[in-house]
Amino acid sequence: MVTVGAVEGSSMRNPGTIMGVAEDGSFAGSLSGGCIEQAVVAEALQVLKSGAPRVVRFGAGSRYLDIKLPCGGGLDLHFQPLDGDDIAADCLGAIRGRTPFSILIDEVGVRHSPEWRQTSFDSVTGSGVFGHWPAPRLQIIGHGAGVMALTELARAIGCGTNALTPDEQLLEAMKDRGLGVELIKRTGQTELIESDPWTAIVFLFHDHDWEIELMAHAFDLPHFYLGAMGGRKAHAMRCEALKTRGISEEQLSRIRAPIGVFHSSRDPQTLALSTLAEVIRTYQDTDFEATLG
Numbered sequence: 001m002v003t004v005g006a007v008e009g010s011s012m013r014n015p016g017t018i019m020g021v022a023e024d025g026s027f028a029g030s031l032s033g034g035c036i037e038q039a040v041v042a043e044a045l046q047v048l049k050s051g052a053p054r055v056v057r058f059g060a061g062s063r064y065l066d067i068k069l070p071c072g073g074g075l076d077l078h079f080q081p082l083d084g085d086d087i088a089a090d091c092l093g094a095i096r097g098r099t100p101f102s103i104l105i106d107e108v109g110v111r112h113s114p115e116w117r118q119t120s121f122d123s124v125t126g127s128g129v130f131g132h133w134p135a136p137r138l139q140i141i142g143h144g145a146g147v148m149a150l151t152e153l154a155r156a157i158g159c160g161t162n163a164l165t166p167d168e169q170l171l172e173a174m175k176d177r178g179l180g181v182e183l184i185k186r187t188g189q190t191e192l193i194e195s196d197p198w199t200a201i202v203f204l205f206h207d208h209d210w211e212i213e214l215m216a217h218a219f220d221l222p223h224f225y226l227g228a229m230g231g232r233k234a235h236a237m238r239c240e241a242l243k244t245r246g247i248s249e250e251q252l253s254r255i256r257a258p259i260g261v262f263h264s265s266r267d268p269q270t271l272a273l274s275t276l277a278e279v280i281r282t283y284q285d286t287d288f289e290a291t292l293g
Contacts, residue, residue, distance in 0.1 A: 001080045001087070001110060002044055003103070004031055005055065005121035005128050009073030015119050016103070016130035023048055031077065032058075040077065047079040053109075054079050055126045076123045080110045087112055091132075098134040098196055100288075105130075116289065134198040135159065136283040138276075141184070141193070141214060142204030142229070143167040149272035150202065151179045157276075162194050166210065190217035197292060200225035200279040202259070204271075208234055215255075216245040224291070225282045227256035227275065231263075256282075 004017040019029035019037075021044035030037055036058045043056055059074035082088075087103070090112035094101035100116035106127040113129075121128035137160040140147055147170060151161045163181040165171055174181040184192055187210055195201060201218045205211045208230060215238075218226055228238065235257040242252060258264075260274030261281070 001082055002031065002040055003078045003080070003105065003128070003130065004075055005078045005126075006076040006123055007073060008059070008075075013075075015121060015128075016132065018103075021045070021048075031075065036075075043077075044079055048081055051081055053081065053105075053126060055123055057123075076121070078105060078121075078126055078128065080105060082110070094132075095134070098137070098198065100131070100133055102129055102131045104128075118289075133288050134196070136224075136279060137161065137196070137199045138279065139193055139195055139199050139201045139223075140164070140204065141202070141211070143170060143210075144204060144206060145170075145268035146204045146229070146271045148174050148177070148179065149268035150204070150275055151181070152177070153269075153272045153276050155179070157280075159276075164192055187211075187213040190214060193218060193221060195221040195223050197222040197224060197288065198283070199223050200227070200282070202226075202275060202279070203228040204259075205229065208238055212238070212241045212245065216242055216247055219247060219251050224286045224288075225256065225279050226254060227259040227278065229257075229259050229271070231258055 002019040002021060004013050004015050007015055013031050017031060019027060019031050019040060021027045021041050025041055025045060027041055031040060047054060056077050056079065057074055058077060087110055091101060094114065102113040102115060102117040104111050104113050116131040116133060117129045119130050135158065138154050140150055140161060140163040143165050147163055147165055151163050151174065154161045161180055163174065163179065164184040165181060166184050168183065171181055171183050182192060193214065201223050203211045203215060211228065239252045256278060260271065261277045262274050
């Protein structure tokens with residue numbers, strides 16, 4: 001297991017990023033834009049033979065003078081031979097269960113901790129803590145081609161998704177493409193909405209009467225983002241309707257509408273790109289430690 005321990009200057013990857021290297025030289029993951037992966041594999045194979053962990057600097061300040069990072073930065077990588085799959089099983093269990101966790105590295109070895117802890121690393125001792133939050137997930141509710149476009153784009157970058165739509169034709173088309181989707185028949189089916197603190201709830205309705213009861217319920221669910229399609233006039237009417245449901249001005253101010261990083265998107269693919277960019281930016285800007293206490 002190769003872990004980015006510390007970063008100096010610019011880097012393609014953050015501390016805590018992991019690459020796995022097998023005894024046959026095959027590997028999964030990457031620690032740069034392709035600049036050092038082969039050298040990392042060679043180093044990892046040496047570590048597997050020796051059976052002892054080590055920290056190696058790549059880039060600025062490295063003993064490998066012929067291997068440079070185009071960004072000019074440096075990476076301290078921790079190489080840890082594994083004698084079993086317990087750490088992988090524990091981490092995968094947390095990932096699938098969407099629970100925060102940390103990976104601890106010290107003189108004992110490497111182990112999983114079932115809680116998030118602030119990332120830190122000591123290059124001298126090779127000890128560190130790397131906290132991992134669940135990946136962003138999208139709960140998409142709406143009708144029209146934008147629902148499929150956003151679901152496909154989110155899946156392409158590794159985000160989990162769940163879509164709800166009253167459009168049976170869209171439902172079948174999405175199922176044919178292997179996309180997760182359910183039929184919602186009534187505005188009162190609020191129990192179909194799935195959410196946790198790392199979920200973005202996205203409403204893509206042209207008929208805004210569909211969304212009021214569902215959106216009012218969404219405010220009671222954990223989420224890091226709530227956005228809705230429609231122009232400013234439509235949003236003003238939406239807010240008035242939500243006020244009658246007891247939604248406060250402070251809550252209304254948190255709705256991202258018009259949705260996306262650039263507005264007046266006229267085609268489904270552009271709408272999807274604009275929306276997903278805003279979702280990911282919000283996820284990266286959210287201080288989950290402070291939010292969750």
